[in-house]
Amino acid sequence: LGAGAGRAVREYLATLDDAAFGAASEVTPKFISPSDPAAQWTGAHKGHAFFAYATNYLIDTDHGVILDVEATRAIRQPEVGAARTMIDRTEDRFALKPEYLAADSAYGSAANLAWLVKEREIAPHIPVFDKSNRTDGTFSRADFMFDPDANEYTCPGGKRLVQFRRSYKTPRTGITSAGTRLYRASQHDCKVCELKPQCCPNMPSRKIPRDLNEDARDVARAIAETPEYERSRHRRKKVEMLFAHLKRILRLGRLRLRGPSGARDEFLLA
Template structure:
């Protein structure tokens, strides 16, 4: 016999357990088991008044934001609508069927004021990392670092020439994004990262970098910097910066130091691409941190005109001299040039005059000069590691950080930012990293659903 839908939905009383409607293997159950927000109210208490009408529970707003980033809901207005109709989201947010959902406008003020003043997103990220460490998902032996360009919320059609934008403006008359950028002009990740004036600047978001790094049409972007543990690809730190190499390298150093300070984790080796292979960074890793750099050396000394490159000359560290292919010695006076970064090793003119290899060595100069970076010893350490089995393993493991960025853009749909300014980019990147770690934790650590479920009668 064919069944028929009930046309009357006006039943007066219902007995309904919200938990019964959520499958036991649903992602919200696993994330709820991994997410501890018991500390939140005490942390935010100093930022709320003791008088007046009660505010929206900050835990509710945080849980709604987690839902948005975990399930790639890229609008706070849409988050509110989805929580309104989705029972699983309601259960995760500790809302009953009859409870009202906050208005989307409440998120903006909470994020820009109380959440930032209390550094809530950073503290939440660190607690999720601690949960990953406790679950055995962080090895602590090898880290990988990289950066990915994320398009900023800035329009090229409304940009101005870089030379027309002035930094000496009154912050009181500027938008929030401009105020944030003016406050970071001395920060090496932002205003002080480079003295080069960009071709275009967005007046609405001047911290966004005009870049054509993708070999296609240029656009405004921020760099999302990740430091991951290669054991299971857990993100141990995240930092926003301008989309230039100097800023990204500076962000890498910040993340490594912060991870050691916060979690007591210092890797034995760091995996990265050539962008992190400049001499100062390698020297910092080798000499100051004692970390093996599994990083290709950034080196432009190879010549393509048929003459000998620097690699054709043998360096003798015991005597601090170079030997040329003809067996002659190149010495240095010890004077640093190029703003104190380089030593010059010079051959003697009479050695070069009668040398049969002069045409292949210095055909246009009376004698040969070899520049050597003052941190060349650290570069030699990185070069020596490049041919080892461990380096080959690190090169394969570096794909894990690329997979994190692919997941960020394709699954979490963070290909373009919604928030502007350095702090807006930082908030979005940290929330996305929280979502990725929570999903990783839920996928790798099977946990039963919570014993007590929200009941509505």
Template sequence: MMTRTENKQIKFHMITIENLVPENHFLRRLNRLVDFSFIYEETQDYYCKKNGRPSIDPVVLIKYLLIGFLYGIASERRIEQEIQVNMAYRWFLGLDLDERVPDHSTISQNRRRRFRGENVIRRLFEQVLEQCMEMGLVKEELILTDSTHVKANASFKRNIQILAEHETTDYMERLDIYEARERERLETCGAIKPQRNGRLKEEKSQVQRIISPTDPDAGMMKRPGKPVGMHYLSHQSVDAAYGIVVDVAVTPGNVNDSEPYLERIEYMCSHLGLKMKAVSADSAYSASLICQRLNEMGIRLYTPKATGGATYKVEFKRENFKYQKEKDYFICPAGKKLTLRSLEREHYNICRIYRADRKDCQMCPMLSQCVSASQRSRTIRVNIFEEAVKIQRERDGSPLHRQILKERQIWCEGSFATQKAHHNLSGLFRRGIEAAEEHCLLSAMALNLKRMVKCLG
């Protein structure tokens, strides 16, 4: 027998929105765990206390954005449409059945104008993180770090090439300090000659750079296995206990992963109060300066085991030369000295240069085994951070090292995969590095809230 459904939607019902949302719904569990009242304290300075029209509740504004990132709705216009018909979204925002949903343009203008340049989203992210820490979801023993590319809202066809000033990064400034300290030590003891003024490196130099006129803050990314184009990099640090994201930093897509790392580690220690014992990152983060600084801070670094090493065009390798630590020189297989001649700055390292006397090499019967055709005498380059690298590398290949690398792969790469699939991290609608950072912080906040509910809700 065929059933014909009549129009039942014109009937009157006595019902409340509270009855329409299931008790076990994710947003109910989230609302029970997280106290969103901190948003009032963080945003109160941006509103006039006595004058002006009544504003949208700032908690509603932030929750409005969070719904988009919790459920992977990238468009603010689409978020408005979904809230209009979704009872759970209405309940989460505190809107009644007949109450108008805030217009998407109003939300957008508040975000772009009222909170611009104020780091409000970062403070909200850290407030959620603080609640995670109070609930015991952050153990602080092992922090895992990696970066992922986020596609910028910029046309690839409109890119132009310009001549721009080379910007000094935090990493390079740290290298400058270590280089000046080491040079002063060697010049004071007479090991090397004072550097001539004409050879002092220039503070700024011009470099060729590809930029997009639509989003000049984005960077051209050209990495093996990665898409070519204008991107941002989201550098994300995750606590290994429950996968809670503890820090997010955004850089242009052409920035090396190692450059912002030390600054973020110090930020997590000083500002967030994390007392980390060990950190793990991809091989791109294993620069010698990072090993040195983490060694000074008493933090153990775990990165993928180094492959390859120095390549030699001749038979004799550095291992064939004996170092005399007391007098600071090397002895070659023929018994001749390689003395310290200078201190040279490489792009990411600082090296002491040891060189044999030219006459000793030219008269040596083992010349072809030791010196390449392009050189006149044997040279050995010693990184000034070599001891720190050895200390950080002494556990490579151990069961603990393999376990930590496995956890980094699970939590970091797994988090990025989840965020790109479900939390809007695959690309940006807005432009500029500030907007990109807010976007990545909201994505990480949504992931933290989901993991909090999963663990405690």
């Protein structure tokens, strides 16, 4: 590194392994700013793309008070990590721990919901990030009932989907490289089933993947059916009001300082 390298460049190199910046994604950025390489090239506003940082708020939804602020790259992965950072930091600084966390579906991944439910015991008032719903008219995973005691699914036709149909000398975990367990129906059951055209018309039998943290996702789905969730959805709009205040009233549409620390300082001052 040359002696004439600016502070923003030195900070970029120092944050390459930081989960909020360099390590946030394995994807190589399309463009890198020569003067502020840690900034993210983004076209999120459907207009001209530009280099930007993201500001993340943790607020008290009852009173609309900002409890913590965190600067990250302007992509989804570090923003989810920022929520965890702010929750931990707020508890350390102010001894405040939320009973629930309200956020949009970007925070509804299985890993994040598991962290909230299992590690922090915080109720996730968050839509589940779920791609299992089918749009071709065939049965989705939600149409299959899971029995945690028997560790099996039951299909709409009343047949079982299990992980293993025989015993192995060496016990198998049944966990795939994608971090899921696969539950399969019997080919014999599927072949004679009247519902096969609605279930697996192009496959000999149906299989259902289940995430290792699906139980945490089930907790979030159950909460989504409650009146409390509906109220928290309305309260969640308060954070958008604070973002609007930042942009429209405080006129912070452009940062004056470069680098992660410059973005962090400006967001904190605002």
